[in-house]
Amino acid sequence: MDAPKKRVFSGIQPTGAFTLGNYIGAVRNWPLLQDEYDCIYCVVDQHALTIRQVPAELRKRSYEAAAMLLASGIDPQKSLVFIQSHVPQHSQLAWVLSCNAQYGELGRMTQFKDKSSKHADNINTGLFTYPVLMAADIMLYNAHYVPVGGDQKQHVELARDIAQRFNGAYSETFVLPQPMIPKVGARVMSLQEPTKKMSKSDANEKSFVLMTDSADVIMKKFKSAVTDSDGVVRYDVENKPGISNLMGIYSVMTGKGFEEIEKEFDGQGYGTFKTAVAESVIDTLRPVQDEYNRILADKPYLEGVLKDGAEKARYQANKLLSKVYRKVGFAQF
Numbered sequence: 001m002d003a004p005k006k007r008v009f010s011g012i013q014p015t016g017a018f019t020l021g022n023y024i025g026a027v028r029n030w031p032l033l034q035d036e037y038d039c040i041y042c043v044v045d046q047h048a049l050t051i052r053q054v055p056a057e058l059r060k061r062s063y064e065a066a067a068m069l070l071a072s073g074i075d076p077q078k079s080l081v082f083i084q085s086h087v088p089q090h091s092q093l094a095w096v097l098s099c100n101a102q103y104g105e106l107g108r109m110t111q112f113k114d115k116s117s118k119h120a121d122n123i124n125t126g127l128f129t130y131p132v133l134m135a136a137d138i139m140l141y142n143a144h145y146v147p148v149g150g151d152q153k154q155h156v157e158l159a160r161d162i163a164q165r166f167n168g169a170y171s172e173t174f175v176l177p178q179p180m181i182p183k184v185g186a187r188v189m190s191l192q193e194p195t196k197k198m199s200k201s202d203a204n205e206k207s208f209v210l211m212t213d214s215a216d217v218i219m220k221k222f223k224s225a226v227t228d229s230d231g232v233v234r235y236d237v238e239n240k241p242g243i244s245n246l247m248g249i250y251s252v253m254t255g256k257g258f259e260e261i262e263k264e265f266d267g268q269g270y271g272t273f274k275t276a277v278a279e280s281v282i283d284t285l286r287p288v289q290d291e292y293n294r295i296l297a298d299k300p301y302l303e304g305v306l307k308d309g310a311e312k313a314r315y316q317a318n319k320l321l322s323k324v325y326r327k328v329g330f331a332q333f
């Protein structure tokens with residue numbers, strides 16, 4: 001008999017339309033893992049609550065996020081797709097894990113430091129314990145691999161530390177998860193400030209491309225991308241962050257290597273290059289957008305997928321949670 005497939009888990013927050021950064025760093029890679037691994041993909045609405053949300057918007061975006069995952073190629077026949085709040089075991093495990101996570105280590109998380117300075121008027125404790133809930137997401141299914149962008153590496157490593165600590169204290173229970181980070185595109189940068197991460201919460205809309213942007217908007221955003229003045233398409237992150245970022249995007253969209261791209265645009269201006277990058281993105285996103293609109297219009301189908309996903313996830317999650325409850329000493333009949 002074949003060895004059982006290793007498990008993959010990842011999540012994305014329904015905090016807005018996905019950016020090209022979300023797509024390249026994370027979502028695009030998820031369907032590619034479906035045949036080799038047993039994959040679980042989750043819309044993490046409970047994580048989204050760490051930033052103030054408009055309730056009706058959050059609800060709508062959870063559907064949109066799920067539709068975008070399916071449109072990107074995740075096949076519900078192969079992978080589980082569900083909404084985090086539909087599986088209560090995530091927050092139940094998070095409590096137990098929070099008693100095995102240290103205040104000091106959570107305080108060192110870069111995302112906490114960034115988000116608490118950005119939202120200084122709402123440094124809620126959820127923002128602080130965010131990585132513990134994320135660890136619970138991953139550990140509840142004993143995932144081996146977690147495909148994420150580079151910014152989430154620290155959180156996955158923390159989950160690994162918590163898993164190791166729990167195993168040490170209570171006996172072998174959890175798989176030690178590892179991040180799976182793409183070689184190119186782990187950190188897509190802002191089109192306006194190419195030394196900063198592209199982020200959907202950026203106030204400047206020109207800094208990001210959304211997966212739902214029209215072809216015209218995508219072209220305009222790339223045309224106004226900040227570059228440099230030497231006019232040579234060459235990969236040099238240090239000295240040419242804008243051009244290098246565009247080359248990274250073009251490379252992922254076309255499968256071409258950096259040398260090949262440098263040759264292709266040798267002696268041509270940035271205008272031609274930017275147009276080619278925009279067209280590669282438009283061509284890649286067009287079928288995804290068509291599928292997204294189709295799925296979003298078919299609410300019964302979408303709800304069916306999410307219901308089925310949550311039911312299967314709850315079944316698995318319950319088995320692991322019972323084991324954890326037993327190990328930590330909660331009375332059980």
Ligand code: ATP
Binds near residue numbers: 022
């Ligand atoms: P925000 O920017 O509002 O904080 P976000 O865009 O980072 O949110 P998340 O839901 O936190 O959205 O991220 C989902 C996935 O996308 C994660 O795996 C994250 O690593 C990846 N990701 C986010 N931004 C980028 C980026 N600029 N480049 C590569 N990957 C990214």
Ligand code: LTN
Binds near residue numbers: 012148
């Ligand atoms: N923190 C992640 C979202 C997330 C996640 C997860 C990613 C929540 N739970 C579990 C991987 C595995 C982020 O993208 N900001």
